[in-house]
Amino acid sequence: MNIEIKKSYDELSRFAALEIKKLIDEKPNCVLGLATGSTPIGLYKELVKLHKEGEIDFSKITTFNLDEYRGLDGDHNQSYRYFMDDNLFNHINIDKNNTFVPNGVAQDVDDECKKYEELMEEKGGVDIQVLGIGVNGHIGFNEPNKHLYMDTHIEDLTDETISSNLRFFSSREEMPTQAITMGIGSIMKAKRIILLISGKNKADIVAKLFSGKITTELPASILQIHNNCTVVLDEEAASLLNK
Numbered sequence: 001m002n003i004e005i006k007k008s009y010d011e012l013s014r015f016a017a018l019e020i021k022k023l024i025d026e027k028p029n030c031v032l033g034l035a036t037g038s039t040p041i042g043l044y045k046e047l048v049k050l051h052k053e054g055e056i057d058f059s060k061i062t063t064f065n066l067d068e069y070r071g072l073d074g075d076h077n078q079s080y081r082y083f084m085d086d087n088l089f090n091h092i093n094i095d096k097n098n099t100f101v102p103n104g105v106a107q108d109v110d111d112e113c114k115k116y117e118e119l120m121e122e123k124g125g126v127d128i129q130v131l132g133i134g135v136n137g138h139i140g141f142n143e144p145n146k147h148l149y150m151d152t153h154i155e156d157l158t159d160e161t162i163s164s165n166l167r168f169f170s171s172r173e174e175m176p177t178q179a180i181t182m183g184i185g186s187i188m189k190a191k192r193i194i195l196l197i198s199g200k201n202k203a204d205i206v207a208k209l210f211s212g213k214i215t216t217e218l219p220a221s222i223l224q225i226h227n228n229c230t231v232v233l234d235e236e237a238a239s240l241l242n243k
C-alpha cells in the first residue's frame with residue numbers, strides 16, 4: 001500500500017480529486033467506484049469545483065457505488081442514491097443513466113446482486129475505487145466476521161455500524177439493519193484503490209490496519225495485498241502510526 005499523509009482533511013480531499021482528474025484526463029470514459037459517508041464529501045466538493053472551473057468533463061463517465069441500505073428507495077433522504085445525487089451527480093454533467101447504486105428495494109435481492117456484479121464486468125471493471133473505512137474496519141458494508149464474501153451480496157450490519165450511522169436517522173427503528181454491498185472480491189478487482197481516512201476517531205483502526213496482519217476481523221486489511229492501493233490519511237487519522 002502506498003501511504004500519503006496530508007496535513008488536513010481539505011488537503012486529503014484535494015489530493016483525491018486530483019488523482020481522479022488525472023485518470024479522467026487519460027481515460028475520459030473511465031469507470032469510477034464511489035463511496036458514501038462523511039469522508040468523501042470533501043472529495044465530491046472538489047470534483048464539483050473542478051467541473052465548474054471547466055477542468056473535468058463527466059459526460060462519458062460511468063460510476064458504481066459500493067453499497068445501499070436495504071429497505072430504502074432512492075428518494076429516501078438517507079439512501080445512498082440520494083446522497084450521491086445531492087453531493088455530486090446533481091452538480092456535474094454526468095449522465096445519470098450511467099450512475100449505478102444497488103437498488104435497496106429490489107424484490108429479488110439475489111438477482112439484484114448478481115446483475116450488479118455482471119454490470120460492473122460488462123462496463124469493463126472499475127478503474128479507481130474510492131473507499132472510506134468504518135471505525136470497525138469495514139469497507140463498503142463488508143463487516144468484520146469469520147468469513148468475507150467475494151461478490152455483491154446482502155450483509156447484516158453490526159451493532160457498531162448501526163450505532164455509528166444512527167446519527168443520520170431519527171430513531172433506531174428507522175435505521176436499516178441490512179445493506180446490499182459490493183463484496184471484497186468486487187472491491188479488489190478495481191485497477192486502483194484510494195482509501196481515504198480522516199479524523200481522530202479513525203486513528204485506532206489505522207494503527208491496526210498497518211500492523212502487518214490480514215484478517216477477516218478487519219476487512220480493510222485485505223487491501224494490503226492489492227497491487228495499486230493508496231491510503232490517504234490526514235494527520236489526525238495517522239496520529240497513532242509510528243513515524
Ligand code: PGA
Nearest residue numbers: 037038039040132133134
Ligand atoms: P464515514 O464512514 O466516512 O462516515 O466515517 C466510513 C465508512 O463507514 O465506511
